[in-house]
Amino acid sequence: MDLRLLLGRVLGKPCLDPLELAAPETRCMRLYKKTGNTIHIISFPDEEVEKGCYLLIEDKKADKSMVVQVIDVQFANVPGIMEELLREPLIDESIKGDDVDPFDITSHILYVQDARLLVCKIHGTIENGKLSSNSSWLPSRTHSIIFRLPIEKLMEIVNAEIKYPINLGETMENTPILIDASKLDGKLNIITGRKGAGKSHLSKILVLGLIKYGATTVIFDLNGEYKSLGLNLNGGRNEFYNRIHVLIPGGNFKVTLAQAGLSVIMKILVHALNLPGTSAREFRHIWRFLEERNMLSLQEIGEAIRRWQCNQQVKDALFSRYYTLLHTNFFTDSINESVDFEGLLQNVEREGGGAIIIDLSNSPSIDRQIVVEYVLAKLQDLLSQWKIRAVFLFAEEAHLYLRETYWDxxxxxxxxxxxxxxxxxxxxxxxxxxxxxxxxNIFLFNFVNEHDLEVISRAAKVDAETTIFIVRDLPPHHCLILGDVVGNFPIVAKVKPLSVKAMGETRLFFQREKESLESVEQQSVSLSIG
Known part of the structure; x- marks a missing residue:
């Protein structure tokens, strides 16, 4: 194919005169094709476009615009490009001499070689200043102008009014990305990504943002990462210090049987400890027998089981569960050792919000399940009686302690x-x-495993291709936000650094070795100076 004809096709005009092949000016993106809800756009090298950014296809003649998001960037498949690429190294190796290119054709060839194809997903149409989900129309190739749509401008179009702003970080255009805390109210949220991507970091930002606006949060902290939320980077107290309450099961978090109540204990025995139905009925009789006589205590329950007239298998089942409860050190007969969990929740709410962190980092698996059963059962009881308004629950790796039926x-x-x-x-x-x-709302950090990508692509908030293409290439501490908090427009955000002391970091052997070497080097320098 004639080079001038090839360039003419790509640049959108005939190049019959070699004098027209001067250094190319900045080109506008061109609409290539539409298939379903996918738009393909030709982009040129001097246009800054990347995965996750939004474009606006403005059709002047139709007087409406289409909002699309770039989910993949590919090289444009221009006829003759492969032949040109294969020919270049052969020519460079076999021919010696000076290059004569009076019309600067080489720059145009290179320009065409770097042309890109943007694979985009349609997210709506703007008509008469209003945004709709309509994607059935076809923008004109000749009358459309395509340009980048900043996230900040997109949120204005969506009319995303933010009453309670939480600053998550920055958009791809380095502008602040704010979400409304009220969009988390009454919602189910998921934060997921591979290890070290920044999930807990983001969840801490959300927790502190909610506390700031008076919310009560309860956190199941599996790795001890949240207990320093009240401390600055230097270890000093921050504005949240008095609103962070860390409870360590078996340590400063113990409860009496009376505080727990029969219904909560039964849930623990049946769901966490798998107590059979027959044994559960006998335990209920024992509890009521002791309660009527004002003798309810751990010691008395043990004695009652020993004396109780029942089948030996039932008695064995009760004893095994009784000793499990006893060895957790979570239950106590001393009212002075116990924590009034109900009172703590009410105080947190009364004092303008805060975080109750259940530190499960040193608890064995069965103890975790018992504590979680207790906390969730108490929350349900208190909320059903309107003793507290609402609770934001953050659950790290919930599959390790949450029973199957709790998901639904x-x-x-x-x-x-x-x-x-x-x-x-x-x-x-x-x-x-x-x-x-x-x-x-779903906050997706980087995944590269195909199985993981396939799982997260099931989210109903966005199509599978958008999720897979964007999430696969996310850098650390960047996430794809889906859902109500971003007006159901998928947005890539760089999560901001936290000004609180980090906990839960992986302990490294060679980090210690590095610090020791640095210390020795500093001592050597000091001695040499002396």
Whole structure:
């Protein structure tokens, strides 16, 4: 194919005169084709476009515009390019001499070689200043102008009014990205990504943002990462210090049987400790027998089981569960050792919000399940009686301690009670597909594993291609935000650094060695100076 004809096709005009092949000016993006809800756009090297950014296809003649998001950037498949690329190294190796290019044709060839094809997904149409989800129309190739749409401008178009701003970080255009805390209210949220991508970092930002506006949050802290939220980077107290309450099961978090109540204890025995139905009925009789005589205590329950007239297998089942409860050190007969969890929740709410952090980092698996059963059961009881308004629950790696039936409860029944959950996990397949489909907000960090990408693509908030193409290439501490908090427009955000002391970092052997070497080097320098 004639080079001038080839360039003419790509640049959008005939290049019959070699004098026209001067250094190319900045070209406008050109609409190539539309298939379903996918738009292909030709972009030139001097146009700054990357995955995740938004473009506006403005059709002057139709007097409306189409909003699209770039999900992939490819090289444009221009006829003759492969032949040209294969020919170049052969020519460079075999021919010696000076290059004579009076019309600067080489720059145009290189320009064409670097032309890109943008694969975009349609997200709506702007007509008469109003945004709709209509994607059935076809913009004109000849009358359309395509340009980048800043996230800040997109949010203005969406009319995303923010009453309670939480600053998550920056957009791709380095402008602040703010979400409204009220968009987390009554919602189910998921934060997921591979290890070290920044999930817990983001969840801490959300926790502190909610506390700032008076919310009560309860955190199941599996790795001890949240207990320093009240401290600055230098270890000093910050503005949240008095609103952060860390409870360590078996340490400063113990409860009496009376504080727990029969219904909570039964849930622990049946769901966490798998007590059979027959044994559960006998335990209920024992509890009521002791309660009527004002003798309810751990010691008396043990004695009652020993003396109780029942089947030996039932007695053995009761004893095994009794000793499990005893060895957790979570239950106590001393009222002075116990924590009034109900009173603590009410105080936090009364004092303008705060975080109750359940530190599960040193608790064995069965102890974690017992504590979680207790906390969730108490929350349900208090909320159902309107003793507290609502609770934002943050659950790290919930599959390690949350029983199977709780997943559906959290999505339906618990949400109506006023428990608004955020799941944080690096194993997306541990969350049921029904949870993804009903999630209101999803924060996706980087995944490269095909299975993980396939799992998260089931989210109902966006099409699978957008999720897979963008999430696969996200750098560390960048996430794709989906859902109500961004007006259901997928947005890539760089999560900001936290000004609180980091905890839960992986302990490294060679980090210590490095610090020791640096210390020795500093001492050597000091001695040489002396």
């Amino acid at each position: 409860d959290i999505v339906t029944r618990m949400r109506h009670f006023g428990i608004f959950t955020t799941f944080i996990t690096n194993q997306p397949d541990t969350i049921k597909e029904s949870i993804y489909r009903q999630a209101d």
